[in-house]
Amino acid sequence: MTSESINLTTALSAFDALWSPRIVTRVNDYDVRIAKVAGEHIWHAHDDTDEFFLVLDGELRIALREEGGERTVTLPAGSVFVVPRGVEHKPSSQAGAAILMFEPTGTPTVGDRHEPVPARIDNTTGHVLGGPASG
């Protein structure tokens, strides 16, 4: 981790891959991750952790399967949302977005339960920003 401040716009310009989060820094045993997204992720759930989303640019939608049925939360740039643990969700962004996430280190992008993972989705616990997996 760097001991200098990190500009998120610069950090985002360091990679192009979609649905492939980069770890920009750590807070105790949590990661702060950023990702570029476009199109649809997959339905998945994290059984043991909430997941925090902040939209840095563009608009993100998060479809949720809750007790009462299915609904979609819309997050314009500058808004935040927490998906509670255990809730099946599917992020998407028709026109593309840049997002910041806060979640325990080691949390897989596809959760503990998920649909089959297509090639467009990176099944990862996050890549180090600027590391060899960047692209």
Add this chain to the structure above:
Amino acid sequence: MTSESINLTTALSAFDALWSPRIVTRVNDYDVRIAKVAGEHIWHAHDDTDEFFLVLDGELRIALREEGGERTVTLPAGSVFVVPRGVEHKPSSQAGAAILMFEPTGTPTVGDRHEPVPARIDNTTGHVLGGPASG
């Protein structure tokens, strides 16, 4: 906590108090807090937790007392920094800033060790956004 997305600009417009964080949402046992700041905080240290800062608007400076001496990290809007646990630090913003923080629920704003707390600094573990302590 709301089950809708939260717009940070709207949330910031709900209060005016400086150095008095509002809890916008929770992630497991962590708070996501926002604050308006201007002028100087006080030297303090959190012995048991790192502290994450994201600058939403304006510019924040964080003075640090490290082994090698004292230095100041500058965070323009859109940049992030983590103060490691145990490190004495003093945030400040000459022209004012809006910031977002991640830290464990219950973390006091003045840390575990600190200078005397002047009236301009709110010694708190964060107020609920829109709650009776807002102002």
